[in-house]
Amino acid sequence: MTTVRERRAKDGLEILLCDLDAFYASVEQRDHPEYRGKPVIVGGSPTGRGVVSTCSYEARQFGVHSAMPSAKAKQLCPGAIFLPGDMARYRRVSEQVFAIYERFTPDIEIVSIDEAYLALPAGKGLAAAAEIHRTVWEELNLSLTIGVSANKLLAKIASELAKPDRVGALWPEEVEALLWPLSLEMLPGLGPASVQKLNRIGITTIGHLAAAPFDLLQKYFGKSALTLQRSARGIDERPLEPFREAKSISEEKTFSMDLADEEALRAVLMAQAESLGYRLRSGGLRARTVSLKLRYADFRTITRDRTLPAPTDRDLELYQTAIELFTIHKGRPPWRLVGLRVSGLVSGQQISIFDSLPAEKKEMELEQVCDRLQDKYGGAVVYRARRLLKPPPEID
């Protein structure tokens, strides 16, 4: 046992894959006690052509799963509670979870809204995982699965094996005993077509793949053969990509009824600008380009961009740019959808020649106060007055 630990210590790092369980559905069950213990399905309406985005474990018992048409989910589980979902709220909760991870390590690669890889010094992974699991439950009441190993691939598989609500490890020295007996579907990144191809040449377990003659794999998989066989052997040298940044960040709202009121639409744009500004600042990013998306009553959809003189992370600059674009391209009301996107992201703090002007300074101070409140309380606690003029319409 000590030899194993010593060997791992030489390798330097341990990787945790932290994956929130049935994330959107869990947030809904947490925030609405009446949904607890019941099948909850977040996604498209069962009367439309939408699909299931996330479903609670209670719904999974009926055979419901992600990406299934909502209408089919309704057939399988007629008693399910269908919810349209609230991405802005899930994103805020996700940021609270990631803020907990940051207490344990600065080396984080965000994979998606509910999934992140963390790197910790060798020997510390399991203890940190247990502590993170406990903290996320105690502070946020969310259940989380964590896979621990020496690389990303094995950490991911460990989490798949541990789901839900547990910490599990799969170390390289356990690959032969624990990974090789598993069927090929358990190997991340191996699609159904590849599994079929392998099955046809008699390879049905990960162990078969690990032991297969390389020439044979090369004949069928060409250049991917090497990575494929290395994966089956538990080898993965991909580094964490902590600085991998989103290429763009966007907010979008579809109105349940076409919106003809220009003031209300401006209020939505203000909310979107504030949300994007917050997300930029909390990621230490600024954006060069602002894009406005509009869908008119006849479903015609346009996207129009404007590149700023200098990258910004300021709510008001984003809002003013959006309004300029809107004024030019608003067409004839009503509108069905409005979206705002920022792209051309660069990292670093805002340097502005206006920083010394009193009005500008006040605006930045206001943003800082709002951001701190948002960090602390999760929701957008403080709104600029424009958002209160008219309550923004509900999402579909």
Ligand SMILES: [Mg+2]
């Ligand atoms: Mg998840």
